[in-house]
Amino acid sequence: MPSPSSRAYTCECRDVKPVPAESRQALLVTAPGWNAVAATLERYERTGAGVPWLAVGERIPAVLGRNGLAWGRGLATPPLDGPVKEEGDGRSPAGVFRIRGAFGYAPAADVPWIRLPYRQATAGLKCVDDHASARYNRLVDTAVEPQTWSRHEEMLRKDDLYRLGAVIGHNDDPTVSGGGSCIFLHAWGGPDRGTAGCTAVALPRLEDILHWLDPALCPVLVQLVVEDRERLRTAWDLP
8 A cells, every 4th residue: 555644754674585685574473373363573673684673662452454464465376285365354464564654543743753654534534445446455545546446444533443453564565366454553443353354453552653653763563473483584574
């Protein structure tokens, strides 16, 4: 998904490994199995390529899609084993993904501490999940652009789930029709409530994460089942 804001920042992340050499921050989400809803999120940082990753803060409880994980479309070429993400499957994407930006209900001036490119979730802001649309997997403001699709997600919800969030770069470079859309890190509805395919944590923990994330450090989200984390740690340059 393109950068969600005029508060722009260009991060040149180019590398043959799934985790780019330029990345200095990583969110690592680990699940006990493909169908697990409960997971653990950890923050890591490093000072340079080849330098060991160091943990930041405590482990954070997280929830995944209501049906667990499936290999998504990001920076990594998925191994042959495991399910593959599709639109509407209720699974969060596994793999390595850029963190594109942030969004929330508040005006940008009210959240100056968010350094990621930020976009306010107004009443007109939609995320298109109609896989037949040319705007599939895009944030579109219907106050500016007329609606030409049949399905979308409201970004200004009536609950707190999108009060703050981060846009995850899944299936956006290039976008594959039906490959999954509108993937975010957002506030959870509770520790036992899975999502439609996003990753979620408690709102105070989400605020901590957004305080920490710095676009200049080319942050990535890594999501894996525990056995793949161990198996791919060296090859993928994982924390």
